Every structure is written in C-alpha cells, then in structure tokens.
Amino acid sequence: MKSKTAYLTFNTPDRHAFINITPQVRKIVDESGVKEGMVLVNAMHISASVFINDDESGLHQDFEKWLERLAPHSPASYLHNQTGEDNADAHLKRQIMGREAVVAITSGKLDFGPWEQIFYGEFDGRRPKRVLIKVMGE
Known part of the structure; x- marks a missing residue:
C-alpha cells in the first residue's frame, strides 16, 4: 500500500472564510501515485x-447566515468564553460543518459526484x- 501525508496551512485575514482546497488536494493525490484508494482531509x-x-x-x-443564526458570535452568551476565550461560536460552527472529508480515488482521480x-x-x-x-491506497 502507498501513502502520502501532507499539510496545508491557512491564516485567513478574517474571522470566517470558506476556501476551496480541491486543487491542492488533487495535486497531493497526483503526487502520491495512488490509483485506487482514499484521501482523508482533516481540519x-x-x-x-x-x-x-x-x-x-x-x-x-x-x-454564513445560517451558521450565524445557529451560533452567533456573542462572547457574553457562552460559558466557554468565561475561560478567557471569545470563540465558543466557532467551536459550535465546526461541529455543524464537520471535522473531515474522505474522498475515494478511482483511476488516480478524486471520485466526486456532480458539483462536489x-x-x-x-x-x-x-x-x-x-x-x-x-x-x-494502491
């Protein structure tokens, strides 16, 4: 079995961002030489x-609007923020949107559905x- 581990680093200038990382993941899959397998992408x-x-x-x-309604950035509203943090809403938003994605690799390519x-x-x-x-993978 082949494997490859890589890391991407992000430092967004804003508190919130959605960044399409498909091209970077595709490049790492290509570099791995894996033709049939899986790729884990984990925050x-x-x-x-x-x-x-x-x-x-x-x-x-x-x-963005939906997440802000579910978990508004309101530091005084959360017990977690009594520890000196101000990011309890960010923890809740992460729970909603998920920690990771796993994508199949078929014939050396990310095997996505339409628009994914x-x-x-x-x-x-x-x-x-x-x-x-x-x-x-192999």
Whole structure:
C-alpha cells in the first residue's frame, strides 16, 4: 500500500472564510501515485472545518447566515468564553460543518459526484491553522 501525508496551512485575514482546497488536494493525490484508494482531509483545529459541497458564492453566503443564526458570535452568551476565550461560536460552527472529508480515488482521480468540491471552513481566523491530507491506497 502507498501513502502520502501532507499539510496545508491557512491564516485567513478574517474571522470566517470558506476556501476551496480541491486543487491542492488533487495535486497531493497526483503526487502520491495512488490509483485506487482514499484521501482523508482533516481540519486539525477545533474552530475550523473541512466539508464537501458546491462552489457557489450564494450558497456560501447562505452557510454564513445560517451558521450565524445557529451560533452567533456573542462572547457574553457562552460559558466557554468565561475561560478567557471569545470563540465558543466557532467551536459550535465546526461541529455543524464537520471535522473531515474522505474522498475515494478511482483511476488516480478524486471520485466526486456532480458539483462536489472540498472546502476549508474557518470560523476563528487570523492565526495559522493546519489541514492534514492523508492519501492511502494502491
């Protein structure tokens, strides 16, 4: 079995961001030489997410509004923030959007459904955070 491990680092200038990381993941899969297998894409921070969806700006704005309604950035509203943090909402948003994505690799390519892309979701930006890419297969 072949495997390849790589990391992407993000430091978004804003608190929230959705970044299409499909091209970077595709490049790492290509470099791995794996023709049949899986790739794990994992947000390594508890206030960030990796998810699969459509790369459409209106949908991303809808995500942002929906997440803010579910878990508003309101530091005084959360017990977690009594520890000196102000990012409890980011932890909740991450739970909703997910920690990781696994994509099949078929004939050396990411085996997506129509419109699917891989995204990094940032909910408490302005500092470096890593994403793990782990390719495994034959």
